[in-house]
Amino acid sequence: MGKGDKDWKAKAKKLKAKLERARQRLERLAAPPTSAAGVIAPPAAKVVQISPLAPAGFPDLPPVAGVEFAAGTAGVRYKGRTDVMLARLAPGTAVAGAFTRSSTRAACVLDCQAKIGKDSPEGAAILVNSGNANAFTGAAGQASVDALCAGVAQTLGLPAGRVFTSSTGVIGEPLPHERILSVLDDLSGQLDAGGIEAAARAIMTTDTFPKGAMAEVETDTGPIRIVGIAKGSGMIAPDMATMLVYIFTDATIPVASLQKIVSRNLDTSFNAITVDSDTSTSDALIVAATGKGPGKPLTNLRLREARDFEAALAGVMQDLAHQVVRDGEGATKFVEIRVTGAETAADAHRVAMAVANSPLVKTAIAGEDANWGRVVAAVGKSGAKADRDLLTIRFGDMVLAEKGWRVPDYDEAAASAYMKNQELVIGVDLGLGTAAKSVWTCDLTHRYIDINADYRS
Amino acid sequence: MGKGDKDWKAKAKKLKAKLERARQRLERLAAPPTSAAGVIAPPAAKVVQISPLAPAGFPDLPPVAGVEFAAGTAGVRYKGRTDVMLARLAPGTAVAGAFTRSSTRAACVLDCQAKIGKDSPEGAAILVNSGNANAFTGAAGQASVDALCAGVAQTLGLPAGRVFTSSTGVIGEPLPHERILSVLDDLSGQLDAGGIEAAARAIMTTDTFPKGAMAEVETDTGPIRIVGIAKGSGMIAPDMATMLVYIFTDATIPVASLQKIVSRNLDTSFNAITVDSDTSTSDALIVAATGKGPGKPLTNLRLREARDFEAALAGVMQDLAHQVVRDGEGATKFVEIRVTGAETAADAHRVAMAVANSPLVKTAIAGEDANWGRVVAAVGKSGAKADRDLLTIRFGDMVLAEKGWRVPDYDEAAASAYMKNQELVIGVDLGLGTAAKSVWTCDLTHRYIDINADYRS
Known part of the structure; x- marks a missing residue:
C-alpha cells in the first residue's frame, strides 16, 4: 500500500467517524414526531439561556428602612442551589397582598390569606422556598406551613401569625420542611438590608433572570422608597394575583389603605399578563410597608403624596409584571x-x-x-x-x-x-x-x- | 495511482458529500431556540407525515341514495391541488346543520345559517373549497358567496337558496371565486354516487388524512344509511359546531326533527373536542337527509327506528369528531x-x-x-x-x-x-x-x- 493510499484510507476513516457522529446527532434531533424522543427537550435545552427579552441587569435596589433579607441553600429539591429566602420586617409593618383564586390553591396561600391585612404592632417575616410548591399535599401541606411559621417565629421572636410563607416548584410532593428549618438559624444570622438581589435569585425556578424594580416618591419630610422582586416564567395567567411577588416600602400607611391600593392596581399589572393561560396554585403578591422611612405618613389616600405613592407602587407592580412576561418560558417577543x-x-x-x-x-x-x-x-x-x-x-x-x-x-x-x-x-x-x-x-x-x-x- | 487508492479516494469523496449534507441538515435542525430560525418549521415539517393516530385507511363508504359527489382542481391557492368539492342532493332533501358562534364568522357561514333548516321540495347542493376561508373579507366575501351560489344554482338547475357553501383556508384574502366558477361545469359532469373519498380529500388543509365514517340502521322496510366526511386539524375548539363536516343519509325525516337530533348530539361530539382552544371563523356541520332510501320514514322521534337513527347519527358524529382530534396538528397522543x-x-x-x-x-x-x-x-x-x-x-x-x-x-x-x-x-x-x-x-x-x-x- 503506497503512502497516498494510506492517506486516503485514513481520511475516509476520519470522515466515516465524523459522519457517524453527525448521523447520531441527526437521529436525536430529527426523531419523527411520533416518537417520544421528538418531544423531549434536546440536550441544548438544558443549558439555561437568559431570555432575549431580559433587562440589561438586575437594578440597583436601595435598602428600605425596616427590611432585611437573607438567602440560603436548603436542598429542598436540588443540592447546591440557593432555594430559600427570608425577609424580616420591622415592628408595625403593614402587610397587604393578593393571591390566586385557584380552587386548588396551596396550603401556604390559604395560610397567607388568613393572616394578611391585619393591623399589628409586631414585627413580621416572609419565608419563601423554591423547588417544591407544597400544593395538593393534603393535611401534610398545612402541617409543613405550621412548622415553618413556628420555626421562623421562634428564630426571630415573632408571633407565628405574622409569618407569611410561599412555596414554588413541583406540585404534589411533600415539602421536606425540616431541611428549611435546619437553615433558619444561619439565615437569621445573615439578615442584611442589602440582601435583596440574593433573595430574588433564591425564588427562581424556570426563571432565566432575577426580577427587581424600584421607585421613590418625594414628600415634604423625605422620600418614600419602594422596591420589589418577583419570580415567574411559566404557569402564568394570574387570577386576582400573580406568581410570587414581594414589594417592600418604608412608607407609613394603614394596612387597609395599603390593601386598597394593591387591589385596585392588579388589573393593570399582574392580572394583565399571561404566558400560557395556566393559572398557578401558588400565586402570591405581598406588599409590606414598614413605616420606618422619612416620608410623610399616608393617612389619607386623597393626599397628593398618597396619590404619588399609589402611582409609584402601580409602576413597580407593572414593571415586575412585565418582567415576568419577558421571562415567559421560551419567549422571544x-x-x-x-x-x-x-x-x-x-x-x-x-x-x-x-x-x-x-x-x-x-x-x-x-x-x-x-x-x-x-x-x-x-x-x-x-x-x-x-x-x-x-x-x-x-x-x-x-x-x-x-x-x-x-x-x-x-x-x-x-x-x-x-x-x-x-x-x-x-x-x-x-x-x-x-x-x-x-x-x-x-x-x-x-x-x-x-x-x-x-x-x- | 493503484486501484485500491482510487477506491479509497472515491469512498472519501462520497463520505465527504454525505457529511456535507448531514452538516447542512444539522444546521437547519439545531438552530438555537433564541433565534427566529428556531421557530420556523424545519424543511422536514413540510413533508406531510400522516398522523400516528390515523385510522388504518379511509373507510369503505357505501353510496347513499340521492347524493352524488365530484371533486376538482380550481387552483384557489395552490396549483394542482384538489381543492373543491361539489355534492348534489336529491329533490326534497332535508338539510340541517350547526355553525360556529364566533362573532367574526365567515360570509359563507352566515349564508348557510340563513338557509338551513327550511322545508323544500327542491334539490340542493353543497360546494366547498379549501385554500381560502373567505373570512373577514367584508362585502367582497358575501359577493363571492352570492356568485358561487348563483353559479351552482344555474349549473345544476336549483334555486340559489338551496346551495350551501363552505370555505376553509387562509383568513382575510379575497376568495378568487371565478376560479371555482370556471370548474363548475366539469364538476357537474363528474357527479357520481361513489365520489365521496375524493370529496373528503378535496376539503383537507393541514389535515394529514381524509376523514370518513358510516352507520346503517335497520328498519322494517330496509336499511337507512348514514355516511359522513370531515376536515379539521388545527384551530379546533368548536363552539356549537365544528370544523367542516358533511353527513349524508337516505333517511326520510322532517327537517325540524333532523335539526333537533343534530343539535342535541353536538355536546358529545363536536362540542366535546379541542386541539388548541382556538375556535374557527368557519366551523360548519351540515347533515342532509335525502329521503331516497328504503328505510321507514322517521315521522316521530319516539319511534324505535328514530331512536336507532339518532344513536347511529350520534355515533357517526362522534367518530368524525374523534378523527379530527386524531389529526390534531402535531398530535402523537x-x-x-x-x-x-x-x-x-x-x-x-x-x-x-x-x-x-x-x-x-x-x-x-x-x-x-x-x-x-x-x-x-x-x-x-x-x-x-x-x-x-x-x-x-x-x-x-x-x-x-x-x-x-x-x-x-x-x-x-x-x-x-x-x-x-x-x-x-x-x-x-x-x-x-x-x-x-x-x-x-x-x-x-x-x-x-x-x-x-x-x-x-
Whole structure:
C-alpha cells in the first residue's frame, strides 16, 4: 500500500467517524414526531439561556428602612442551589397582598390569606422556598406551613401569625420542611438590608433572570422608597394575583389603605399578563410597608403624596409584571395586546386575553408571520360583543384591517417587517364603545415545549 | 495511482458529500431556540407525515341514495391541488346543520345559517373549497358567496337558496371565486354516487388524512344509511359546531326533527373536542337527509327506528369528531379527559375543557410525564366549583391522587409507564355531585409550532 493510499484510507476513516457522529446527532434531533424522543427537550435545552427579552441587569435596589433579607441553600429539591429566602420586617409593618383564586390553591396561600391585612404592632417575616410548591399535599401541606411559621417565629421572636410563607416548584410532593428549618438559624444570622438581589435569585425556578424594580416618591419630610422582586416564567395567567411577588416600602400607611391600593392596581399589572393561560396554585403578591422611612405618613389616600405613592407602587407592580412576561418560558417577543373601543371593560379584557392566549396568534408571532387573520379569529371566539365589520386591527401604528376587511393599501411586506421587532403592539379596536384594556404576553416557541415536556412542575 | 487508492479516494469523496449534507441538515435542525430560525418549521415539517393516530385507511363508504359527489382542481391557492368539492342532493332533501358562534364568522357561514333548516321540495347542493376561508373579507366575501351560489344554482338547475357553501383556508384574502366558477361545469359532469373519498380529500388543509365514517340502521322496510366526511386539524375548539363536516343519509325525516337530533348530539361530539382552544371563523356541520332510501320514514322521534337513527347519527358524529382530534396538528397522543362527580353539567364541561386546553397538561403528555399536579392546577383555574380535598385524579384505571394528595402507594414508575400509551384517559372526579363529561384532545408537540409558525391560516 503506497503512502497516498494510506492517506486516503485514513481520511475516509476520519470522515466515516465524523459522519457517524453527525448521523447520531441527526437521529436525536430529527426523531419523527411520533416518537417520544421528538418531544423531549434536546440536550441544548438544558443549558439555561437568559431570555432575549431580559433587562440589561438586575437594578440597583436601595435598602428600605425596616427590611432585611437573607438567602440560603436548603436542598429542598436540588443540592447546591440557593432555594430559600427570608425577609424580616420591622415592628408595625403593614402587610397587604393578593393571591390566586385557584380552587386548588396551596396550603401556604390559604395560610397567607388568613393572616394578611391585619393591623399589628409586631414585627413580621416572609419565608419563601423554591423547588417544591407544597400544593395538593393534603393535611401534610398545612402541617409543613405550621412548622415553618413556628420555626421562623421562634428564630426571630415573632408571633407565628405574622409569618407569611410561599412555596414554588413541583406540585404534589411533600415539602421536606425540616431541611428549611435546619437553615433558619444561619439565615437569621445573615439578615442584611442589602440582601435583596440574593433573595430574588433564591425564588427562581424556570426563571432565566432575577426580577427587581424600584421607585421613590418625594414628600415634604423625605422620600418614600419602594422596591420589589418577583419570580415567574411559566404557569402564568394570574387570577386576582400573580406568581410570587414581594414589594417592600418604608412608607407609613394603614394596612387597609395599603390593601386598597394593591387591589385596585392588579388589573393593570399582574392580572394583565399571561404566558400560557395556566393559572398557578401558588400565586402570591405581598406588599409590606414598614413605616420606618422619612416620608410623610399616608393617612389619607386623597393626599397628593398618597396619590404619588399609589402611582409609584402601580409602576413597580407593572414593571415586575412585565418582567415576568419577558421571562415567559421560551419567549422571544414581548407583545402588548391593546384593545380599545369595547362596550364594557369586561369585554375589553376578554378580547385582550383571548388574543393573548391564542396558540395560533402566539405561534404566528414566533414565526414572525403578520397573520392578522388569527387575531380576528381570536376576537371572534372571545365571547365578547364584537361586530366583524367595525373591527380595526393594527400592528404598531400600521392599520392592517378595518371595516371587515384588510385595508385597500395593505402592505404585506411592511407588516412582515414589523413582525421582526422584539417588542410588538397588536391593536384591536372594536368600534363599539370607549372601554380599553392592555395585556402583555409573549410568543409560543419550541423552547416552551422543551421546558414543559421536560420540567416537572 | 493503484486501484485500491482510487477506491479509497472515491469512498472519501462520497463520505465527504454525505457529511456535507448531514452538516447542512444539522444546521437547519439545531438552530438555537433564541433565534427566529428556531421557530420556523424545519424543511422536514413540510413533508406531510400522516398522523400516528390515523385510522388504518379511509373507510369503505357505501353510496347513499340521492347524493352524488365530484371533486376538482380550481387552483384557489395552490396549483394542482384538489381543492373543491361539489355534492348534489336529491329533490326534497332535508338539510340541517350547526355553525360556529364566533362573532367574526365567515360570509359563507352566515349564508348557510340563513338557509338551513327550511322545508323544500327542491334539490340542493353543497360546494366547498379549501385554500381560502373567505373570512373577514367584508362585502367582497358575501359577493363571492352570492356568485358561487348563483353559479351552482344555474349549473345544476336549483334555486340559489338551496346551495350551501363552505370555505376553509387562509383568513382575510379575497376568495378568487371565478376560479371555482370556471370548474363548475366539469364538476357537474363528474357527479357520481361513489365520489365521496375524493370529496373528503378535496376539503383537507393541514389535515394529514381524509376523514370518513358510516352507520346503517335497520328498519322494517330496509336499511337507512348514514355516511359522513370531515376536515379539521388545527384551530379546533368548536363552539356549537365544528370544523367542516358533511353527513349524508337516505333517511326520510322532517327537517325540524333532523335539526333537533343534530343539535342535541353536538355536546358529545363536536362540542366535546379541542386541539388548541382556538375556535374557527368557519366551523360548519351540515347533515342532509335525502329521503331516497328504503328505510321507514322517521315521522316521530319516539319511534324505535328514530331512536336507532339518532344513536347511529350520534355515533357517526362522534367518530368524525374523534378523527379530527386524531389529526390534531402535531398530535402523537389521543386523550380523553373524563370528568365525573361535578355538581352541574356546566362545571363538568368547564373542568374538562380547562384540563384539555392547558398547555402545561398537553406538553406533559407530549413528554410522557405523569404530571398529575398540572391536572390539579388546571382544575383549580377552571372556575368550576371544586374542593381540593375531594378531588380524585386517575390515569387510566390507576388512582394517582385523592383526598387532596397523592395516594399512599403512589407508583411513579407505573404512572410513567402508562403515559407511554398512544391513547390515554385522564380521569378527574370532583366528588361533589353526579354530573359528568368527557372531552377529547391531543398533546402539544414541537410539530404544532412547526405547522403554525409557518402555515398562514
